[in-house]
Amino acid sequence: MNKFIHSVQLDESACIGCINCIKYxxxxxxxxxxxxxxxxxxxxxxxxxxxxxxxxxxxxxVYDSVDEIQEFTYTVALPAPSLYTQFNNLNNIDIVLxxxxxxxxxxxxxxxxxxxxxxxxxxxxxQEHEADAPFISTACPTIVxxxxxxxxxxxxxxxxxxxxxxxxxxxxxxxxxxxTGLKSExxxxxxxxxxxxxxxxxxxxxxxxxxxxxxxxxxxxxxxILLKHMTHDESKLKPLSMSGRIGIGWSNxxxxxxxxxxxxxxxxxxxxxxxxVLSDLEDEKFHGLKFVELNACNGGCVGGPLTxxxxxxxxxxxxxxxxxxxxxxxxxxxxxxYKDLDYQWSSYVEYEPVFRLxxxxxxxxxxxxxxxxxxxxxxxxxxxxxxxxTCRALAEDIIRGDATKNDCIYAFHEYINTLSKDIFFLTQxxxxxxxxxxxxxxLLEDYIYKLTTELDKKER
Ligand code: SF4
Ligand code: SF4
Numbered sequence: 273m274n275k276f277i278h279s280v281q282l283d284e285s286a287c288i289g290c291i292n293c294i295k296y297x298x299x300x301x302x303x304x305x306x307x308x309x310x311x312x313x314x315x316x317x318x319x320x321x322x323x324x325x326x327x328x329x330x331x332x333x334v335y336d337s338v339d340e341i342q343e344f345t346y347t348v349a350l351p352a353p354s355l356y357t358q359f360n361n362l363n364n365i366d367i368v369l370x371x372x373x374x375x376x377x378x379x380x381x382x383x384x385x386x387x388x389x390x391x392x393x394x395x396x397x398x399q400e401h402e403a404d405a406p407f408i409s410t411a412c413p414t415i416v417x418x419x420x421x422x423x424x425x426x427x428x429x430x431x432x433x434x435x436x437x438x439x440x441x442x443x444x445x446x447x448x449x450x451x452t453g454l455k456s457e458x459x460x461x462x463x464x465x466x467x468x469x470x471x472x473x474x475x476x477x478x479x480x481x482x483x484x485x486x487x488x489x490x491x492x493x494x495x496x497i498l499l500k501h502m503t504h505d506e507s508k509l510k511p512l513s514m515s516g517r518i519g520i521g522w523s524n525x526x527x528x529x530x531x532x533x534x535x536x537x538x539x540x541x542x543x544x545x546x547x548x549v550l551s552d553l554e555d556e557k558f559h560g561l562k563f564v565e566l567n568a569c570n571g572g573c574v575g576g577p578l579t580x581x582x583x584x585x586x587x588x589x590x591x592x593x594x595x596x597x598x599x600x601x602x603x604x605x606x607x608x609x610y611k612d613l614d615y616q617w618s619s620y621v622e623y624e625p626v627f628r629l630x631x632x633x634x635x636x637x638x639x640x641x642x643x644x645x646x647x648x649x650x651x652x653x654x655x656x657x658x659x660x661x662t663c664r665a666l667a668e669d670i671i672r673g674d675a676t677k678n679d680c681i682y683a684f685h686e687y688i689n690t691l692s693k694d695i696f697f698l699t700q701x702x703x704x705x706x707x708x709x710x711x712x713x714x715l716l717e718d719y720i721y722k723l724t725t726e727l728d729k730k731e732r
Contacts, residue, residue, distance in 0.1 A: 274476070275476065275624065276313040276314050276316070276476075277472060277475045277476040278311070278313060278316050278318055278472055279318055279333050279334045279335065279468040279469070279471035279472045279475070280311070280316060280318050280319075280320055280322065280323060280331060280332075280333055280334075280468050281311070281331070281332055281333075281334055282308075282309055282310070282311055282330060282331060282332075283329075283330050283331070283332050284308055284330075286328050286329055286330035287307075287308050287309050287326075287328065287330035288307070288328055288330075289304050289306075289307035289308055289309065290327070290328065291304050291656045291657075291659065292325055292326060292327060293309055293322040293325055293326050293331065294309070294656055294659070294660065294661040295325075295656060295661050296321050296322060296324075296325040297316075297321060297322055297661070298317070298319060298321065298418075298543045298544060298547055299315045299316065299317055299418070299421070299422070300315065300660075300661050300662075300665050301315035301316040301317075302322060302661075303659045303660055303669070303674075304656075304659035305659050309330065309331075314421070314624070314626035315421070315626060315627070317414050317417040317418045317421070317469070317568075318413070318414055318417065318468050318469040318471075318472045319414045319418075319469065319543045319568045319569075320333065320414075320467055320468050320469065320568075320569070320576070320577035320578075321543060323468070323577045324577060333468035333471065333490070333577065333578060334468070334471065335465070335468070335471050335488050335489060335490045335493075335578070336462075336471075336487040336488055336489055337489075337493075338375075338376075338489060338493060338494065338497065340460070340462075340487050341376045341377065341460065341462065343460065344458060344459060344460030344486070345452075345454055345458040345459070346378045346379075346448055346452050346454055346458060346459050346460070347376070347377050347378050347379075347459070347460040347461075347462055348377065348378065348379045348380065348381055348444040348445075348447075348448055348459070348460070348461050348462065349372045349377040349379075349380045349381075349462050349464060350380075350381055350382070350383050350437060350440045350441060350444060350461065350462065350463045350464065350485070351368065351369070351372060351380065351382060351383060351464045352383050352437070352463070352464055352465055352466050352470075352491070352523065352573060353382070353383060353384040353387065353515070353519060353520045353521075353522055353523035353573070353590075354466040354491065354523040354572075354573040354574045354576060354579060354586065354590075355368060355464055355466075355491050355494070355495075356368055356520065356523075356589075356590070356593055357523055357574050357581060357586035357587070357589045357590040357593065358491060358495055358579060358580050358581045358586065358589075359498075359499075359502070359589075360589075362589070362593060363593070364504075364506065364509070364513075365382075365512075365513040365515065365520075365593070366506075366509045366510070366511060366512050366513050367502050367503065367504060367509065368498060368502070369382070369510075369512040369513055370501075370502075370503070370508075370509050370510055370512065371498040371501035371502045371503075372464075372498065373510075374501035375494075375497050375498060375500075375501050377462070378448075379444070379447075379448065379451075380512060381440050381443060381444040381447070382440070382512075382513060382514060382515050382519065383436050383437050383440045383463070383522075384436070384515035384519030384520050384522060384523075385440070385514040385515050385519055385601070385602040386436040386437070386439040386440035386443065386519075386602075387436035387515075387518065387519045387522040387528075387531070388515065388516060388518050388519040388531070388600045388601065388602040388603070389436075389439055389602060389603075389604055389610060389613065389615075390411075390433060390434070390435070390436045390439055390615065391518050391519075391522075391528070391531030391532065391600070392603065392604050393433055393604075393615040394431060394433060394528075394531070394532055394563075395531075395532055395533065397431065397432075397433060397615075397616075398431075398532065398534075398562055398563060402562070404428070404429075405561065405562045405563070406429065406538075406553075406558065406561035406562055406563055406564050407429055407430070407431040407562070407563055407564070408426060408429045408430050408431060408553075408563075408564045408566065409431055409528055409529075409563070409564065409565040409566060410430050410431050410432070410433065410435060410479060410617075411435045411436065411522070411528055411565075412469070412566060412567050412568050412569075412573075413435075413469040413470060413472060413473040413478070414467075414469040414543065414568035415546060415566045415567070415568055416430065416478050416479070416621060417469070417472075417478070418543075418546070418547070418550070418568075419550065419621070420478065420621050420622070420623065420624050421623075421624050421625075421626050421627060422550070422627065423550050423553075423554055424623035424625075425554055426550060426553060426554060427620075427621055427622075427623060429553070429564075430479075430621060431563075432479065432616055432617040432620070433615045433616060433617065434479065434480060434615055434616075434617065435473075436522060437463055437470065437473075437485065438477075438480065438483060438484065438485070439613060439615065441461045441463070441483065441484035441485045442484050442613065443609050443610070443613070444461055444484075445459060445461055445484050446609060447609060448461075459486075460486045460487060461484055461485050461486050461487075462485075462486065462487045462488070462489055463485045463487070463488045463489070464488075464489050464490075464491055464494050465488045465489065465490060465491065465576070465578060466491050466523075466569075466573045466574070466575075466576030466577075466578050466579045467568075467569060467573065467576030467577055467578055468577060468578065469568065470488060471488045474488050478621050479617035479618070479619060479620070479621060480617060480618050480619060481618060481619060490578035491576070491578050491579050491580065492578050492579065492580050495580050513601075514601050514602045515594075515597070515601055515602065516594070516597045516598045516599050516600040516601040516602070517594045517595075517597050517598070517599050517600070518530065518531040518599060518600045519600065519601070519602065520590060520593060520594040520597065521590070521594060522572075522573070523572060523573045523574050523586075523590050524571060524572045524573075524574055524587050524590055524591075525539055525540070525541035525565070525567045525571055525572035526539035526565065526572070527572060528565050529563055529565045531600075532562070532563055534562055534563065536560060536561055536562040536563065537561065537562060537563040537564070537565060538558065538561055538563075538564045538565070539564075539565040539566075539567075540564075540565070540566050540567070541566075541567040541569065541570055541571055541572055541575070542567075542568075542569070542570045543568045543569075546566040546567070546568060549564065549566060550566070569583070570583055571583030571584060571586065571587050572587075574586035574587055574590060629643075629668075629671070629672070639671050639672075642671050643664070643667045643668050643671050644667075646667035646670060646671065646677075647663055647664045647667040649677075649683075650663035650666060650667060650680055650682075650683065651663065651680070651682045651683075653682075655681075657680075657681040658675070658679040658680050658681065659675075659679065660675065660679075663680070666679060666680060678726060678729075684726070687726065688723065688726065688727070691719060691722060691723045691726075692723065694719055695716065695719045695720060695723065698712075698715065698716055698719065699716065702716065
């Protein structure tokens with residue numbers, strides 16, 4: 273199985289090689305060569321940051337189409353709680369859930385309801401394994417992917433529980449089979465997602481072998497369709513919502529931690545801040561924490577790249593929406609459907625050493641020394657003209673054999689200058705001495721060949 277499947281991709285025809293994106297990738301996965309960006313799949317964690325920063329919309333997120341509802345006999349929508357925060361003046365979640373039925377789904381199951389079950393399971397797990405704390409949340413697939421490639425020592429700290437969306441899918445499928453008597457393959461479980469990393473999770477999950485979710489739709493695609501079907505006439509609404517403050521709160525940074533009912537937690541949002549927290553965790557800078565919640569997007573899932581609302585406005589709307597709700601409305605002893613649920617991961621996340629330089633520690637150490645040396649020789653401007661985000665990244669590419677020193681525009685100018693001077697002095701000395709031997713002419717020809725080849729390469 274390909275371990276590095278991605279939902280963030282490049283539309284090469286739209287890319288003009290402007291290098292805006294290379295500076296924003298938290299794992300330095302993007303290079304621009306020959307006027308086009310290229311994502312290194314092993315380094316990409318599907319954070320979606322490049323989607324936001326490409327002014328030419330050349331980075332795209334791949335997700336499923338609403339029309340795919342027709343491919344199944346029976347469909348269930350799993351709305352992420354961040355979906356509710358996209359609408360103005362929404363005071364009743366049932367308005368959104370009923371609109372999902374009117375747009376074509378046969379049933380709905382809220383991810384926020386499953387989140388309340390996962391909060392309960394997390395409280396129990398952390399209590400039973402207190403000696404191994406702090407645990408790191410595994411709800412954001414980008415964070416799990418980041419730890420998998422960059423923070424191997426933190427892998428044992430990952431909370432080994434399924435994310436709410438997976439638990440919601442399991443319950444929804446079981447209920448649909450019981451209700452309709454259909455075969456599992458005739459039932460379509462559709463997650464309505466705020467971010468591309470959850471699309472990647474479904475195609476290539478970590479912690480479990482296979483996801484129960486069949487299709488992932490983007491909130492931004494479903495949003496305008498729902499607007500057409502929403503009614504504020506409460507007499508026409510079926511009572512469907514089963515979420516309280518804890519479940520809806522999972523859409524915001526700090527919401528998952530709030531569901532643990534403890535003060536010993538750290539909640540952080542934004543991928544660059546998450547990187548810093550993970551480094552500090554690795555250095556054991558925090559003491560006494562039970563839980564670390566990291567969200568790749570600013571504001572949490574409300575800030576996902578597939579949403580339509582500003583994350584800060586969405587956060588305010590979320591707080592307004594759940595203010596008058598009970599703390600939780602879904603509990604593990606509410607229904608037989610929840611009793612047999614297995615929340616724990618069935619497989620463990622393995623370290624992927626994609627950033628390791630050499631085949632052995634010794635080789636990596638030697639390569640590191642060469643990179644440091646080479647970085648010193650580069651101008652240190654981090655201008656990006658070479659297509660790498662920093663001079664150090666170019667040095668690393670050179671040592672890995674993926675670039676040459678002449679990719680640096682300054683090193684290139686210096687090289688061309690030296691070569692031009694050599695040609696000039698050689699021509700002059702040949703003229704003065706009258707030496708037209710074949711060796712001298714070969715040397716001159718060699719210099720001219722080098723000069724034209726390098727200039728040709730740059731032009732391309
Ligand atoms: S930001 Fe990156 S992907 Fe977008 S056009 Fe510029 S180089 Fe291409
Ligand atoms: S999705 Fe994130 S990690 Fe992947 S290339 Fe874009 S910015 Fe880099």
